[in-house]
Amino acid sequence: MTPRTIVEGSALHRRVQGANWSLWIITIAILPFLVAIPLKPSVFGNSYTIGLGNVNEAIAWAVAVLGLNLLTGFNGQLSLGNSFFVGTGAYLTGGLVQTYHWSYLSTLVVVIPVCLAIGLIVGVPALRIQGLYLALVTFGLAAVFPTIVKLDQLDRFTHGSNGLNIESKLLPADWMPIQGTLEAIRKIPLIGDWTGTDTFSSRQNEAIYAYFLLVMIAAASFLLARNLIKSRPGRALIAIRDNEIGAEVSGINLSLYKAGAFGASALLSGVAGTMLAIDKNFVSPDELGINFAIFLVVGLIVGGSANLKGSLIGGFAVIFVRQWATQTKEVPLIGWELNGPYGQMVLGILLIALMFAMPGGIAYGLTKIRSRIYRVVPADHRGEAPTG
Amino acid sequence: MFLLAVSVDTDPELLLARVLDGLRFGSGYGALALALVMIYKATGVLNFAQGELALLGIYIAWALSVGWGWPIIIAVILAMFATATLAAGIERTIIRPFDPSNHLPLVIVTLGLFLAINSFVAVTWTTDLKALPSMFPKGNVFAVGVAHLTWSGLGMFITVLVMLGAVTLLLNRTKVGLAFRAVSSNIESAELVGIKVGQTLQFGWALAAAIGTLAGALLVPELQVLDPNVMLSTLVFAFAGAALGGLDSPKGAVIGGILVGLIRNVVVQSVSFIPSELSVGAAVFVILLVLLVKPSGLFGSSKVVRV
Structure with missing residues (x-):
């Protein structure tokens, strides 16, 4: 399927943008009410808790990753x-x-x-x-x-x-x-x-x-x-x-x-x-040591370096991967119970894996997926006489 | 003119005790710094995972000696082989695919290794405090009041000097060493004259991991505590030693490490207005000062970049 072409500034482009923004705003407004009473999904015998506390922490982390992004992502x-x-x-x-x-x-x-x-x-x-x-x-x-x-x-x-x-x-x-x-x-x-x-x-x-x-x-x-x-x-x-x-x-x-x-x-x-x-x-004090700093780098790379949306994704990725890892006790096909700080191990491996597979981070991957659905192209320069 | 009132302890016995402590810890830092320098020399990368590779080695040695009851020296040697093999594997699988001239992605990969190995150790052996036995006999060689030179202190010092001698011989007198020096001087030229660059770098990683494990096995019994965070501050001291000695000089690494040990145990302890908790801060200050004033360190070769 060829992606649909949308001309920048056209009515269709404005509608797509409007829909995007409305979706964001509605999600942001409703989300806290959905998770204020923590959700407790259960997968493969592991029970997970997703609460507003995690979301709030992830928002703070997103801003911290944004800070690192300005310095490392945009300024090198x-x-x-x-x-x-x-x-x-x-x-x-x-x-x-x-x-x-x-x-x-x-x-x-x-x-x-x-x-x-x-x-x-x-x-x-x-x-x-x-x-x-x-x-x-x-x-x-x-x-x-x-x-x-x-x-x-x-x-x-x-x-x-x-x-x-x-x-x-x-x-x-x-x-x-x-x-x-x-x-x-x-x-x-x-x-x-x-x-x-x-x-x-x-x-x-x-x-x-x-x-x-x-x-x-x-x-x-x-x-x-x-x-x-x-x-x-x-x-x-x-x-x-x-x-x-x-x-x-x-x-x-x-x-x-x-x-x-x-x-x-x-x-x-x-x-x-x-x-x-x-x-x-x-x-x-012990949470704010070198591991914190490296987790920020993980957020930066996993989300997407030099990409503002990437900072948001990176902050959420660090918090929720850690949360997911601490609460996973049983993995199918593995006989023993998982315990200890292996969320950190998962993040370390994720950092190395993304350096290999997707140096642009998740944000770049999402952009690629979107470009398969629709593509925004700049409008023709009006007022310029066609050459030739 | 000194406006700041500085009081310095000058009790000779106390001073001697601190100098001996400084030499003891400093030789440990020097050994780890030597491992950092080996990798920096070969690849131009600062290996932030060096301390954690050593940590893994220490825990393997602990498991073999305390867990299985093997003699500590054999346990340490086996641990050195184990981490060297692991480091060679790491180099082959996740370091070599990256462009060697672009350092920042490589550093980020070592940060990932840092997290992964640190957490692997904590998951496998838990975060409970443990104690690693020393490779040297207990007791003092001599004692003057509060100052005493322990056998382990002397042993550490001698081991590190022997290690430095062995590395120097290896680099200057063997074919592998020649290849190693060729690669560190210019990767492209080395490749053109038929040196297998990948294998040489792999050897560098393995050697550095073995040296780092030995450094950890020397230091941890002196620190008297073994937990998954033990190598963190040690790594900062080792970096300070490596920077002070010059990041590409093996001799400089050991001397720089000893100087940093002396700074930690003599200067910080003796000068009244520096709180002794800030010894890590002193190490960072050393790094900063060296990089600002003389980036090539005491023995390093200064880098000339053509622009």
């Missing part, structure tokens, strides 16, 4: 130290909320400038250190973060190796129509049956409120990243990745843009840290 600087920035954001939020009783969202006022500043500071030596050596230095940065958190001098704020438990909860305001929306969704045939018949507990209300908050922060982050990439500075970042000398000769200020890429990446990573703190109400 491989960083293994982005967990440092995520951790800084998470601990700043945790410390300010727990010790100084700030509200979660107001901590962004501190997180954003601090992470931007740290990113710029790290970015300056990175100007002289390139490629593999940069990976080496940032690897060290990721390894150092847990030891800094565990310092006695910071114990008052970080609670050391026990992790920081944030007691304050994110409560939805009374005017928010969470129950009302639930009732409305139940009236939809087929989908409505998924939501059960119970009214939501206060915990589920909080999770739904957190979900919409995280979705808004994530949407803003992706929108800003998209605008950055499509603008002049974004083109400069890509030009530096593709040919540094060529970019410099074309008048791009390498120092400014490379340090700037680190700053922007750290900023988004810090915001992702805040989002993780909002979702989990808990921050632990």
Whole structure:
């Protein structure tokens, strides 16, 4: 079957785009109500739990992968130290909320400038250190973060190796129509049956409120990243990745843009840290070490490097593959019960496999599938006289 | 003029104790750094999975010695062979298909290996704390107050020097070594004169894995704890040693590793305003400083790129 050709800007193209967007918005709006009471599918004798907590965590991870994508995917600087920035954001939020009783969202006022500043500071030596050596230095940065958190001098704020438990909860305001929306969704045939018949507990209300908050922060982050990439500075970042000398000769200020890429990446990573703190109400130093940083690289490659949709896919892939692996106990044809952290093994193998089979990541694969169904071609240049 | 009040412990016995500790741990870091340098020299890739390959070797040695009751030295030698075989297989299956001149995808593959091996060890042997017996007799060679030189410390130091000597001889006096040096100097020319590049690199990976396993088997009894995260901070120290010595110099790796051990145990412990928990931070600082000031390290050859 030949794919259908759609001319860009035509009425049909607009309809397809409109349908795409409506589908996205409806999915985003209904999804939390479907999984707020965790789904418990059972496959091959394994019972799985998919809840709103996983979705919220995955949204935060998507923003963290987006941060890495700006730096590694679009600018070509491989960083293994982005967990440092995520951790800084998470601990700043945790410390300010727990010790100084700030509200979660107001901590962004501190997180954003601090992470931007740290990113710029790290970015300056990175100007002289390139490629593999940069990976080496940032690897060290990721390894150092847990030891800094565990310092006695910071114990008052970080609670050391026990992790920081944030007691304050994110409560939805009374005017928010969470129950009302639930009732409305139940009236939809087929989908409505998924939501059960119970009214939501206060915990589920909080999770739904957190979900919409995280979705808004994530949407803003992706929108800003998209605008950055499509603008002049974004083109400069890509030009530096593709040919540094060529970019410099074309008048791009390498120092400014490379340090700037680190700053922007750290900023988004810090915001992702805040989002993780909002979702989990808990921050632990051992989770934010080198493994976190490598999982971000997994998300980047699995989703799709230098692809904004890829960041979203990558964040969800990391969380849900790990979740799926921890809950799979029995595999058909294998006699023993699986136990332990082999989600990490699956992610490691997935990373290697995708480097082989699909270096463009899942996002690239989806684009290829879509191009078999329809293809968007640019419109003819109007006003130009045909040659000949 | 010093505005910052720095107080340094200068008790001679304590200082001697710290120097001895530094030499002991430093020779372990030097050994792992040697493994990193072997791979870097051959392929130009930093192998982030080197520490985890060593971790796998240590657990194999643990299973053979503690689990099956074999002598520890035999267990370590068998573990070295096992990891060398595994590394040769890894090189053949998942490293060789990639373009050797494009380093970043290769580094990402080693990161995948890092996750996979680390988790394989944790799944197979659980994350419970274990203890690996030392290959050397217990007791002290001599003791002065708090400072004492243990047999294991002396043994480590000598083993690492012997290992360095063996690697140097191998590289400079054998045909395999010549091929190895040819490949590390220029892959295309080496291929043109008929050297089997793939097999030579495979040999490099196997050798590095065996060296790394020995390094781990020397270090872990000194650290007195064995769990799946034990090689992580060790890897950072080894990277610092390799960077300090020059990433393509075997001699530099060992000397750099010992210097990093001395920095960790003498400088960080003696200077009052550096918290001793930040020893990993000190290693990272060393890496950063070397790469900024003298990227070729103490003994490495400086890289000249034609643009």
